[in-house]
Amino acid sequence: MSIWTKKGGNMPERYKGFGYWDIATRQMSIVTKSQQTRFQEAKIGVVGCGGIGGGTILMLARMGLGDLTIVDKDEYDLSNLNRQAIASLETIGITKTEATKERVRITNPYTKVNAFNEKLTPDNIDRIFGDRDIIIDALDNLYSRVVVSRYARENDIPYVHGAIHGTQGQVSVFTKDTPSYEELFSLPSIGKELGEETEAEIKKLTKGVPPVIGPVPNIVGCLESFEAYKLVTGIGEVNYAPKILNFDLLNLESFKVLEL
Numbered sequence: 001m002s003i004w005t006k007k008g009g010n011m012p013e014r015y016k017g018f019g020y021w022d023i024a025t026r027q028m029s030i031v032t033k034s035q036q037t038r039f040q041e042a043k044i045g046v047v048g049c050g051g052i053g054g055g056t057i058l059m060l061a062r063m064g065l066g067d068l069t070i071v072d073k074d075e076y077d078l079s080n081l082n083r084q085a086i087a088s089l090e091t092i093g094i095t096k097t098e099a100t101k102e103r104v105r106i107t108n109p110y111t112k113v114n115a116f117n118e119k120l121t122p123d124n125i126d127r128i129f130g131d132r133d134i135i136i137d138a139l140d141n142l143y144s145r146v147v148v149s150r151y152a153r154e155n156d157i158p159y160v161h162g163a164i165h166g167t168q169g170q171v172s173v174f175t176k177d178t179p180s181y182e183e184l185f186s187l188p189s190i191g192k193e194l195g196e197e198t199e200a201e202i203k204k205l206t207k208g209v210p211p212v213i214g215p216v217p218n219i220v221g222c223l224e225s226f227e228a229y230k231l232v233t234g235i236g237e238v239n240y241a242p243k244i245l246n247f248d249l250l251n252l253e254s255f256k257v258l259e260l
Contacts, residue, residue, distance in 0.1 A: 020110045024064045035233040036064060040110075042232045045069040045132040047120055047148055049096035051212060052162050053138030054085030055221025057100055061108040063229055068104065071116040071128055072096040083214040085221075120144060122194060125151045134228050136160040138221065140210070143202045146189050149174060149181035160227050161241075162220040166211045169220040172244040173227050184241050184260055216249060 021028075024036055031039075044065055046056055049072040060068060075095050080087035091099040097115035104113050116128050125147065129135055135152045137160060139145050145161070152159035152174070159174040161181060174181050182190045188201045223245065230236045239245055239257060248254040 020064065023062075023108055023110070027063065031233050031235055035235065038234075039229060039232045040064055040066040043067040043069070043131055043133050044228055045071070045129045045135045046138055047135065047144065048072055048138035048140070049086060049100040050074070050080065050138065050140065051083040051085075051217030052140075052164065052221045052224070053096075054087070054100070055218035056136055056138050056162075056225045057104065057221075058085055058107060059222050059225035060228065061104045061111040063225065064108065065111050067112045067114075069114040069116070069128060069132060070097055070100055071118065071120050072100075073117065073119040083212055083217050085218060120147065122147055122151075129157070130155075132157060134158045134160060134231055136224050136228060137162060138224070139163075141203075142187065142205055143199050146182060146187065146202060147194065150194070153180055158231055160224045160231075162224045164210070164212055164216045164220055167213060167216055167249040168247065169216050169223075170244050170246050171220055171223045171227065171239060172241045173231070173238050174241050178241040181241075184244075213249075219247070219249075 020040065028036065042065060044060060044067070046053055046060070046068065049057065049070055053070070053072070057068065057070060075093055076084070076087045076091040076099060078092060086096065086100050086103050095117045097117045101113045101115045104111050118124065120128065129151065135148060135157055137145055137148055139148070149159050149161070153176055156176050159181065161174060162169065162171045189198050192198045227239060230238050242260045243257050244260060245257050246254065
């Protein structure tokens with residue numbers, strides 16, 4: 001039987017002797033038990049279950065996140081196979097949230113997943129992410145990023161941003177104490193209500209479907225998940241805006257943190 005046909009399901013009998021700390025054991029020389037416990041108790045939201053989102057979500061689960069909320073309105077199709085970690089022939093035609101929730105369940109059954117198969121909007125964002133400690137952007141459009149970044153800022157929730165284009169990627173973290181996402185990238189929406197006119201202005205900045213090659217969104221997703229891990233556990237230095245990590249896989253010397 002395909003794993004995708006199993007609904008809900010408990011941990012397989014052969015794994016019941018394992019526990020949360022067995023899964024986390026290889027990273028316990030990097031963090032203390034109290035730091036890892038904070039991550040186990042954390043509540044993180046991810047917007048998007050596609051190229052960036054798949055890598056982000058799987059790494060959050062593998063690192064031991066306790067409570068994950070995901071939102072995406074789409075289903076997987078063949079064009080997703082070149083880059084989206086959850087996508088396979090078995091997931092074609094299945095909603096991304098359903099397939100992702102199942103993949104997390106069989107990857108780390110100690111990660112609770114709250115899945116919302118809908119488009120994220122200003123009207124439903126509080127219902128979906130109102131209790132989150134961190135929101136991670138795994139989006140592919142500017143307007144939705146503005147919606148999410150504004151909500152996060154207004155509610156004092158750290159916002160982890162990631163984006164890609166072709167062989168290039170970028171990652172940064174925004175809080176109420178940093179420049180806003182709109183300010184950092186000088187978007188035309190600054191200071192404006194998010195009505196139809198502002199939405200149209202933002203959408204003019206994006207033309208067509210952006211090119212992408214498989215490793216790029218997964219690298220960005222992994223980096224975003226680790227920024228969230230640093231935020232929760234307190235290890236390392238968080239890459240706060242106006243600093244932004246940029247890279248281009250065609251030029252390995254391009255991996256650097258810039259300050260805009």
